[in-house]
Amino acid sequence: MESKRLLSIALLLLLTIITTTAQAQFGMGGGAAQPKALPGTAGDNSPKGTAKITGYVVDSAITKAVEFASIALYNRATGKAVDGTVADDKGKFTLAKLVAGNYRILISFVGFRSKTIDSLTVTNGQTLDLGVIKLPTSVKTLAEVTVTGQAAIIEEKVDRLVYNADKDILAKGGDATDVLRKVPLLTVDLDGNVSLRGNQNIRVLINNKPSTIVASSVADALKQIPADQIKTVEVITSPSAKYDAEGSGGIINIITKKNSLQGLNLNIDSGVGNRGSSLALNGTYRKGKAGFTIGGFGRGIYNTITRTNLDQSSVVNNVTTLTRQGGDGHSQGLFGQYNAGFDYDLAKNQSLTAGVRYGVRNFVNQQNLLTQLFTNNVQSFAQNRYVDTKNLSGTVDMNVDYLHTFKPQQEWSISTLYSRTDLTNNFNADLISSAGTLTGRQQNLNKNVNQEFTLQTDYQTPIKKNQQIEFGAKAIFREVNSDYRYLIGGSTGELVTAQNGTQGALLYHQNIAATYTSYTYTTKKRYTFKGGLRYEHTFIDASTAEKGSLGVGDYGVLVPSVNASKTFSGTTFKLGFNRRIQRPGLQQLNPNFNAANPQNITIGNPQLRPELTNNFELGVSRTIKKTFVNATFFGRVTNNAIVQVSRPSDSLAGAIVSQYQNIGRQYAYGTNAFINVAATSKINVGVFLNAFYTSLSGQVTGRDGLTSELTNTGFNVSGGSFVQAQFKHGWGVQAFGFMQGNTIQLQGTQGGFAFYTVGVKKEFANKKASLGLAAENFLQERFNIHTVLNSPLFNQVNDVYLYNRGIRLTFTLKLGKVTAEAPRKKARSVNNDDVKSDGTGGGAAPTGGAPGGAPRQ
Structure with a gap:
């Protein structure tokens, strides 16, 4: 391991030498760039005086x-x-x-x-x-700035689409999930799992920064980000070589609201509803060269009800077992995020930025399951099961970044990041007989620690007027620990550890050394080309307490990327190709035996290998008077795809066991279309549609150790619409609706769902205060997600009923007196885009131990 670490550091030292050489080659100096000479100055041949x-x-x-x-x-x-x-x-x-x-x-x-x-x-x-x-200052307070018209809701760049979320009046009191539902190209299910063009293997960054909690669960991480603090959402469909190679679907970068204002500023945002409440305080103070930020956000959810029906049948040793299960569940949770930041201008061309962010998640779910087993059509078992599940975590991120700007577009930066997440995922279950007596108890104890340290350096410089080159290097030192125990016991006495591999510890070291170069060229006829090459080498040392070393080998990957764009008579064409790598995340690796619902057991696989994806896309966009139209045609081919595979249990009658595996190959071809109409300067209407064909196939290892070929194909369709209007005297309204069709999985189809919301807002006191009211899914009591999974050995039909009708009242207040100053360019931060999240990967019943394998709430 020591030699591997040394190799990582050696790559960084090599890049430092290259950077120093480049400084000499391109003539970097320590001072600021001098302005071009005006006529009559030293820059021309005019006569001079004294x-x-x-x-x-x-x-x-x-x-x-x-x-x-x-x-x-x-x-x-x-x-x-x-x-x-x-x-x-x-x-x-x-x-x-x-x-x-x-x-x-x-x-x-x-x-x-x-x-x-x-x-x-x-x-x-x-x-x-x-x-x-x-x-004299020209702007005394923020309230005196008058903005006329509306900024574009959607902006398109050569490698990404930008959604201006700060115009969303419905997001008050919500979280990032509520915002991402409205972003074109993205799909967010009712549990917060995000997919880009049908692919959940995406990376989520916050202000260009990663977090270890995102590596554990994207859905849970989004619940910790207040919606009203989000300025823009960048959907990077074709990442350049500068970004980590991880994320086969692309990258989502959430930019929160910042300001460069002198003085003291404090914002208070609050909301209360029948299903959740929130409170956020955010303050900034800047004087001279120094700036400070401090903030906190807390959100509580309650009255979240789920009902399920499950029918599944399996055949083991010529014995047919039918499981029928009904369940009622409710959950509550507290989510919070607290941050403090500091930035300082060391000189007119140098800056230092530091920050710390702490996130907390306390999520509790109670379930009551009634399970009946029928063996060869004769009832053999009936039991009630009361389950109390706790999903708790605390995450801390600390960064220090330095930026040196030599002249416009020529800069050098060093970035560091330390991130740690402590995660607890436990459950306690009481087993109740049909007579109502306690017959047994079960418990699962699973504690995880995910920590990493990152060191990164980047350099960019222009070449002539129409070219730019970038290169850099990065080292990540990551360690994952997971201790797990599954205990059982009778109605009295102590719980004892179950047998058959239900206790153990995983130690997983993953060190990554990477280097890249990127080149951008713009022709005289305004063709833009951006190409890059990135190499990443991954060193792995994985072991479990019971099996020792797992023999997961090191691997390297070369990642090219090419993007091109050209505008003809107002129509912009974009062409892109890139290769991405998807490493398994904590929940895919964790070998914990999760039997919160013993009829749907989930277990990780520490021997997973990464998947490789080739992405192609062709985009066309045009603005016709007040209408913006965008259409993108894309294709992707994934090898060694990581999906969840289900099979009947060898030892538990009627149970289905789901585990992540590298199955083989996955194809997807489709289109995204978006139309935005600015009917007036105060009214915007948008419609978007996502449709693609997918094919999954590969070799799957069964319960007998033999492999079999599985294949599934089909179409995935989703779409939505929104309308937003601003009126006189501070009034505004907005409506949004979204529908997701069936989703093709390796062993079946997961049912679709719909989501809609309507809201109104009134601003007071020259926009220093506002009051809002929003209603969600108010036309029906519940949604039903109907999922069907099948294979030669089992069949499963799962109905999950979600009761998510809601209403919320929001209030905001802005305090403080500030003055405007020139924007200052700050040091950039580390981007770790390299770990797969646990958003249900498209293989079988969703994870989490909810009744009947229901999605987590």
Whole structure:
């Protein structure tokens, strides 16, 4: 292992040498870029004099230097600009080598009113000192900024689609799941599992940063992000070589709201409803070169009810067993996220950023299951089962980042990240006879620790005017620990550990060394090409307490990416190809024997290998007057696909065991279409449709150790629409609806669902306060998700009834007085896009031990 770590570090050292060489080659200097010379300055051949003008520019309100203010010198007789400069970090400026004459000076900067000093006369050899020049601020408070019209809800770039979520008036009081449901190309089921073009193997970043909790469960991580703090959602369908190779479906980057305002600012957001309540406090303070942020968000969910019906039959040793199960369940949970950040400008071209974020999840689910077994059509067993499941976690992320900007588009950064998640996933079950007496008890104890440290460096520089090159390196040191025990006992006495591999510990080391280079070229006719190459080598040392080393070998992968775009007469065409790798995540690896519902048992597989996916896409978009149209045709081929496979249990009558396996190959071909109509500057209407054909096939290992060929094909269709309108006096309304059709899985089909919501909002006090009301799924009492799984050895029909009719009232308040300042470029943060989440992978009954294998709530 030590040699593997040394190899990872060696790659980083190699890149550092390359970076140093590049600095010398491209002539990087330690100072800021100098502005281009105006006519009559040292940059041209105009005659020079010996006069000089100096001065200091300060903020009239706080008598503080205005850094980088622009100074333009004009000839009073001709009115033409003859010289110019930029103030330094102390507000000082100097205009030298001036010809004697009469001049006028214009001083300007973002956030301040421009100031003109007229009738300046200088003679050769004279130094004219203007002293302290005070600029008045042009924006006193945020409330005084008036925005007319509406920004585009959807923006399209060469490799991604950007959804401006801060315009969503329905998201107040919700979480990130509520926002992502409305993003074109994405599908979010009723449990929060996200898929991109039907693929759940995606990476989710928060402000370009990863988190270990996302590696455990994307659905759970999204519940910890308040919806009203999300500014934009970037759907990166064709990631460049700069991004980690992980995520066969693509990358989702959630950008939260930030500001570059001087002063103190505090936002209070709250909401209460029949199914959940929330409270968020977020504050910022900036003075001079330093900025501080602190915030917290908490959300409680309750009154979440689920009812299930399950029929499944299996044949083992020529004995047919029929299981019939009905269940009632309810859940409640507390989710929170707390953060603190600091940034400081070390110099005018250098910045340092640090932050810490803590997330907590306390989720409890109670279930009452009635199970009946029929052996060869004769009832052989009946039992009630009361299950109390606890899913608890705490996650901490800490980062320190440094950025050095040499000139526009030329910069070098170093980023670090430490992340740790402590996860507990336990259940207690009481077994009750048909007579109502306690006959037995069961318990599962599963504690996990997932921690990682990342070191990354990146460098980019322009080449001439139409080219740019980027390269960098990254090292990730990851460790996963999982201790698990399955205990059983009678109605009294102590619980004892069950046999047959139901106790153990997994130790999984995964170290990754990566390097990349990317090149962008734009032709004179505005063709844009972006190509890159990335190499990642993964070192694995995996073992369990009972079996020792698992013999999972190291592997390397070369990942190319190509993107191209061109606009013809207002129509933009995009073409992309990339290869992605999908490493198994914690829940796929964890060998814990989860029998919260003994008729649907789930277990991980620590010997999983990564899957490789080739993605192709062709996109067309056009704006026709007030209508934006986008259509994308895509295809992907995945080898060694990781899916969940189900089979009858060898030892438990009527039970189905589901485990992740590398099955073989998966194909998907389809299209996404999106239309947005800005009917007026205050009304927007959007419609989107996703449709694709999928084929899954591969060799699956059965309960007898033999392999068999499984194949399933079919269409997946989903779509939705939204309308948003703003009216006078601060009133606004919005409606959204979405429908998901059946989803093709390896062994069957999972049923579809629908979701819709309508809301209204009223703003008060010059937009410093607002009150909102939203209703969800109010036309019917429940949704039914009908799932059918089948194979030669078993058949399963599962109906899950979700009661998610809801209403919520929200209130927001903004406090503080702030002034605008120029935006500052901050150090970039680490992006770890390299672990597969546990969103149900498309193989069999969903995981989590809910009644009848129901999706987790």
